[in-house]
Amino acid sequence: MTKQRSISTVLAAAIVIVVIIIAGVGAYAYYMSTVKPTKVTPPPTTTKTITISPPNPNELIDLGTFGQLYAPDALDPATGFYVVDEVVFTNVYQGLLTFNGSSLTQLVPVLAQSYIMQPNGTQYVFTMRPNTYFSNLNPINATTAWFSFYRTIVMGQGPAVGNYYPYIATYYGPYFLPYGAPNAVQHAFNLASTPNGTVTAEILSQVLSNFNVHNSSIMSLMTYPNQSIVMLNPSTIEFNLPFAYRYFPYIIASGGWGAFSDPVFVDQHGGVQAGQANSYINTEGMIGSGPYVITSVGSELSSVTLTANPNYWAANAPNVPHVISAPKIQNIVIEFGASHSTRVADFDSGQATMSDVAIPSLNSIYDGYQYKSEVPFNTIFHNVGMLPDLFYVAMNNAVYPTNNTDFRLAVAYSINYSDIVHTIMTFNGTTLGDTYLGPISPGMTYYNPENYSPYYFNLPLAEHYINLSGWQEGFYVVLPNGSTLGNPSAKELSPMQLYTIAPVTPTEETEFEIIQSGLSQIGISISFYPVTAAVTDSWYTPTTTPSMILLGWAPDWPDPVAQQMMALGDPVYGGLAGDLAWFNNSQVNSIFQTLPYELNATQQGQGVAQVYKIMYNQAPYAWMPNADTYWLQQPYLHGVTYNPFVGYWYNLMYYQNYTTTVTS
Numbered sequence: 215m216t217k218q219r220s221i222s223t224v225l226a227a228a229i230v231i232v233v234i235i236i237a238g239v240g241a242y243a244y245y246m247s248t249v250k251p252t253k254v255t256p257p258p259t260t261t262k263t264i265t266i267s268p269p270n271p272n273e274l275i276d277l278g279t280f281g282q283l284y285a286p287d288a289l290d291p292a293t294g295f296y297v298v299d300e301v302v303f304t305n306v307y308q309g310l311l312t313f314n315g316s317s318l319t320q321l322v323p324v325l326a327q328s329y330i331m332q333p334n335g336t337q338y339v340f341t342m343r344p345n346t347y348f349s350n351l352n353p354i355n356a357t358t359a360w361f362s363f364y365r366t367i368v369m370g371q372g373p374a375v376g377n378y379y380p381y382i383a384t385y386y387g388p389y390f391l392p393y394g395a396p397n398a399v400q401h402a403f404n405l406a407s408t409p410n411g412t413v414t415a416e417i418l419s420q421v422l423s424n425f426n427v428h429n430s431s432i433m434s435l436m437t438y439p440n441q442s443i444v445m446l447n448p449s450t451i452e453f454n455l456p457f458a459y460r461y462f463p464y465i466i467a468s469g470g471w472g473a474f475s476d477p478v479f480v481d482q483h484g485g486v487q488a489g490q491a492n493s494y495i496n497t498e499g500m501i502g503s504g505p506y507v508i509t510s511v512g513s514e515l516s517s518v519t520l521t522a523n524p525n526y527w528a529a530n531a532p533n534v535p536h537v538i539s540a541p542k543i544q545n546i547v548i549e550f551g552a553s554h555s556t557r558v559a560d561f562d563s564g565q566a567t568m569s570d571v572a573i574p575s576l577n578s579i580y581d582g583y584q585y586k587s588e589v590p591f592n593t594i595f596h597n598v599g600m601l602p603d604l605f606y607v608a609m610n611n612a613v614y615p616t617n618n619t620d621f622r623l624a625v626a627y628s629i630n631y632s633d634i635v636h637t638i639m640t641f642n643g644t645t646l647g648d649t650y651l652g653p654i655s656p657g658m659t660y661y662n663p664e665n666y667s668p669y670y671f672n673l674p675l676a677e678h679y680i681n682l683s684g685w686q687e688g689f690y691v692v693l694p695n696g697s698t699l700g701n702p703s704a705k706e707l708s709p710m711q712l713y714t715i716a717p718v719t720p721t722e723e724t725e726f727e728i729i730q731s732g733l734s735q736i737g738i739s740i741s742f743y744p745v746t747a748a749v750t751d752s753w754y755t756p757t758t759t760p761s762m763i764l765l766g767w768a769p770d771w772p773d774p775v776a777q778q779m780m781a782l783g784d785p786v787y788g789g790l791a792g793d794l795a796w797f798n799n800s801q802v803n804s805i806f807q808t809l810p811y812e813l814n815a816t817q818q819g820q821g822v823a824q825v826y827k828i829m830y831n832q833a834p835y836a837w838m839p840n841a842d843t844y845w846l847q848q849p850y851l852h853g854v855t856y857n858p859f860v861g862y863w864y865n866l867m868y869y870q871n872y873t874t875t876v877t878s
Contacts, residue, residue, distance in 0.1 A: 303470020691737025
């Protein structure tokens with residue numbers, strides 16, 4: 215058993231402890247009175263200056279900034295129709311106008327010297343800038359402008375359909391052609407009658423593939439007045455629109471899709487085929503008049519090397535806008551689709567000048583950054599916020615089962631959007647993205663005029679809609695608990711695929727897993743199916759377009775009606791030109807006949823509200839959260855200027871050593 219101490223023993227011990235304490239205090243007092251303590255001096259503080267320089271002042275390596283997580287679909291501005299293409303288009307090719315740096319509204323002349331809009335608002339006349347030329351020294355004038363616009367339209371790819379229709383191009387079945395082109399061809403070649411669309415396209419293909427400005431018939435063709443593009447004289451080009459449209463100059467200033475092409479180069483590399491892309495120029499690019507030339511292209515467009523144009527016309531030209539000034543860095547290496555590990559390792563080591571990682575990986579890339587102790591995070595991190603882009607799951611309205619409205623609503627209410635924002639768009643407690651309701655993006659005029667609630671995660675509502683669609687379309691689904699919805703005597707809904715652009719990043723995989731998890735709760739089995747951007751160029755009919763696509767749409771100019779609502783809701787723009795859902799509503803189509811050209815803001819707003827209501831209730835798209843746009847750049851890089859309608863200009867970038875003082 216445990217013994218207890220006696221009281222007398224405890225008291226005796228306490229007395230001894232008190233005596234020892236008193237003795238100790240007395241000894242310390244005597245020591246302090248006779249001995250001076252030694253003063254402890256902290257080590258001296260040292261400061262040193264650190265200078266960080268580029269490893270190669272003649273080279274810039276760009277990994278993954280501004281959507282470069284996948285390869286371009288084409289290097290030909292008459293075909294390429296993705297935001298990722300802009301990084302090449304803006305720096306190699308030029309057009310009449312471009313945006314003035316980061317401004318979304320101000321334009322500056324490039325190959326044009328000036329332009330005027332006629333009082334009726336349907337005619338724009340551009341005076342060409344003198345002494346401009348391509349990198350091969352071939353001159354540029356109004357004939358080049360006529361050739362370039364005609365070439366783009368006759369080829370009939372995404373830029374022609376998505377950007378030029380219905381402003382300077384229209385449909386002469388089965389081809390897109392400039393307005394008045396059949397009459398111009400009849401006049402120029404003295405035909406007995408006006409040719410149909412096919413004959414006109416064939417003749418124009420021959421003209422553009424064997425372009426000779428000294429040929430009297432071709433000169434007559436270019437100067438014919440009753441067409442959408444007219445060469446008035448060698449220094450003046452005129453555009454005739456069927457209606458007044460104040461945004462027209464922005465169309466030809468955006469994204470490189472108003473780019474000029476050299477007729478001689480085109481003639482030597484496949485010419486022009488109506489309704490077809492030029493395979494050589496798509497994969498190798500062509501010469502341009504911009505500050506850089508393409509000198510190397512990787513396999514499947516995995517990389518593009520640009521070199522400063524040795525014959526750049528603007529290098530010594532007077533009074534040119536700042537955005538087209540001569541380049542400072544000689545070589546630009548653009549790596550498309552670099553892996554996450556490469557984008558992290560090469561930036562951290564200093565090998566890459568610019569890079570990008572998903573929001574959840576921002577801390578990890580900074581943790582391994584070789585200059586972390588010398589360079590604050592905000593010095594290398596540049597955020598321009600949420601851009602006027604739209605991201606979505608497009609549901610093909612023309613194929614089973616996404617042709618059913620209730621099926622689409624079931625999908626829209628089965629996605630946990632807030633979970634996506636929380637999981638992949640939050641950095642150190644700060645949200646770098648948000649949900650919204652398309653087809654117009656937040657911050658643009660007419661956004662969500664009736665304040666509808668964006669689609670949200672609502673399983674009971676999603677189950678309600680999937681049950682209705684099952685009875686309507688003759689299928690049933692099995693829920694995770696084993697119960698069924700829909701018509702139990704019909705067939706079970708087959709597994710589906712959600713298409714997207716390869717390569718797929720870890721963040722995109724996480725987003726897909728959240729989508730997949732939500733759809734599985736209502737009995738829809740779905741798998742991810744990545745394809746290259748080039749594959750999407752074949753999505754030009756409802757039957758060639760997958761039933762479900764995870765992608766995004768970036769407007770090419772700042773018109774919320776024509777470049778967002780109409781682009782994503784009019785079947786004329788079906789497929790890659792915009793409407794990947796092939797949404798085809800007769801009432802909406804009727805409204806779109808006049809809505810983009812309505813000058814009365816109140817009436818235009820009322821039309822927008824009508825379309826919003828219809829698209830909201832029919833759900834051709836499930837609108838996915840939009841993350842902020844940002845990039846990482848080494849501290850010695852300066853002059854990065856970004857515009858969502860153009861991209862950015864490598865020629866404005868320059869190196870300047872980064873110097874800082876470090877205290878230790």
